[in-house]
Amino acid sequence: MVEVVVAAEERFGVKIPDEKVTELATVGDAVNFIVNAAK
DSSP states (O other), rough: HHHHHHHHHHHOOOOOOOHTTTTSSSSSHHHHHHHHHHO
């Protein structure tokens, strides 16, 4: 999951806090976080 988060941060210009990363159990969770962070 760490690789997914790092790639998403670089690609979409969002910062996902380390404490939030531990809550992201699936790629779908990461996608939802990124979509909401981009709003």
